[in-house]
Amino acid sequence: MVLVYSDDKKLTLELLNKGKELAKELHKKVIAVCIGHDSFAKDYLEHGADSVIAAEADLHTFKAEEYASILEKIVKENNVEVVLIGSNKNGKELAARLSAKLDTGCVTDCTNVYVKDKKIVTERMVYSGNAIAVEQFLSHPQIVTIPPKAFNPLPKTEGHKGEVIKKKYDFERSPSKITKVQEMKTEGVNVEDAEIIVSCGRGFKNKDDIRLVRELADALKGRTIGCSRPIAADLKWLSEDHWIGLSGHKVKPKLYIACGISGQIQHIAGMRDSGVVVAINKDPEALIFKSADYGIVGDLYQVLPKLTNAIREKMG
Numbered sequence: 001m002v003l004v005y006s007d008d009k010k011l012t013l014e015l016l017n018k019g020k021e022l023a024k025e026l027h028k029k030v031i032a033v034c035i036g037h038d039s040f041a042k043d044y045l046e047h048g049a050d051s052v053i054a055a056e057a058d059l060h061t062f063k064a065e066e067y068a069s070i071l072e073k074i075v076k077e078n079n080v081e082v083v084l085i086g087s088n089k090n091g092k093e094l095a096a097r098l099s100a101k102l103d104t105g106c107v108t109d110c111t112n113v114y115v116k117d118k119k120i121v122t123e124r125m126v127y128s129g130n131a132i133a134v135e136q137f138l139s140h141p142q143i144v145t146i147p148p149k150a151f152n153p154l155p156k157t158e159g160h161k162g163e164v165i166k167k168k169y170d171f172e173r174s175p176s177k178i179t180k181v182q183e184m185k186t187e188g189v190n191v192e193d194a195e196i197i198v199s200c201g202r203g204f205k206n207k208d209d210i211r212l213v214r215e216l217a218d219a220l221k222g223r224t225i226g227c228s229r230p231i232a233a234d235l236k237w238l239s240e241d242h243w244i245g246l247s248g249h250k251v252k253p254k255l256y257i258a259c260g261i262s263g264q265i266q267h268i269a270g271m272r273d274s275g276v277v278v279a280i281n282k283d284p285e286a287l288i289f290k291s292a293d294y295g296i297v298g299d300l301y302q303v304l305p306k307l308t309n310a311i312r313e314k315m316g
């Protein structure tokens with residue numbers, strides 16, 4: 001069996017595509033798991049799952065220990081060989097705890113997974129994106145976490161037949177107690193799903209100047225703005241949901257416009273899968289031009305208003 005789990009439905013659909021491919025090669029079935037509900041079971045079946053296990057359990061706030069305890073039982077009961085878990089914050093903690101419980105290996109943030117000699121091989125970026133580590137499992141079951149957008153979901157097959165197994169699971173209660181949940185301050189931006197992103201970096205002198213980026217994004221009807229780490233983390237001119245890169249969000253828009261961004265590897269790691277990349281930088285030697293399809297060498301304070309006006313005229 002190949003097991004697929006994430007608390008994010010969209011990510012689960014992406015994992016199902018890879019899970020199905022691996023299951024086919026290993027002559028196994030792919031099962032998706034819902035924990036604490038069965039709301040997405042039909043969608044999972046229609047996007048490739050052979051069956052869905054809906055684990056009924058008395059759960060409240062997410063605690064990785066408790067979810068790992070449930071998954072451990074499911075893995076053992078179903079003789080699961082490969083576990084694919086969505087690589088978000090909860091998923092990475094869950095995968096690490098599950099691998100400890102099962103005394104097996106775990107590879108996180110894989111951008112490619114395939115079968116070689118009946119074993120799973122993973123690929124992931126290391127050294128801030130300067131190299132790709134290719135690793136093969138020696139232990140069993142094989143646990144892999146996969147970030148959003150690494151794979152596309154399979155197209156929906158209406159009425160796909162498959163079993164939904166509802167089962168109650170007892171689990172090990174966590175000894176920890178959550179005393180307060182505080183929501184992170186965000187501006188509700190979703191750079192990961194954006195088709196057009198205009199991004200700003202330290203080439204901007206003041207917070208107010210970021211309006212130049214907003215105006216260009218509006219003219220392109222994209223409306224999504226992103227930024228390099230210093231803008232969100234150090235200067236705090238934008239909230240962290242705009243932050244793109246290795247330690248921020250990984251994005252895959254059709255168009256990415258980098259304004260006043262030098263193009264350090266940690267930034268490139270988050271936007272290298274973009275369709276068309278346009279870079280605006282006053283330094284002709286800036287690294288960002290190596291990752292760009294179109295480069296404009298110039299002062300962004302002069303280039304951006306002109307570009308925005310030209311696009312407004314063209315797009316009406």
Ligand SMILES: Cc1cc2nc3c(=O)[nH]c(=O)nc-3n(C[C@H](O)[C@H](O)[C@H](O)COP(=O)(O)OP(=O)(O)OC[C@H]3O[C@@H](n4cnc5c(N)ncnc54)[C@H](O)[C@@H]3O)c2cc1C
Pocket residue numbers: 200201202203204227228229230231243244245246247248249259260261262263264265266267270280281282283286298299300301
């Ligand atoms: C572990 C680790 C993780 C990291 N994760 C991330 C991450 O997720 N995302 C990220 O972005 N960074 C990350 N960084 C930081 C990264 O290394 C760079 O420091 C950062 O990306 C630089 O941001 P910047 O390009 O905005 O600024 P700078 O490097 O200062 O570049 C500013 C650019 O603006 C240009 N410029 C200046 N004035 C103008 C003007 N008037 N017109 C046009 N161009 C102008 C300059 O020529 C320069 O190229 C990480 C670093 C580490 C060590």
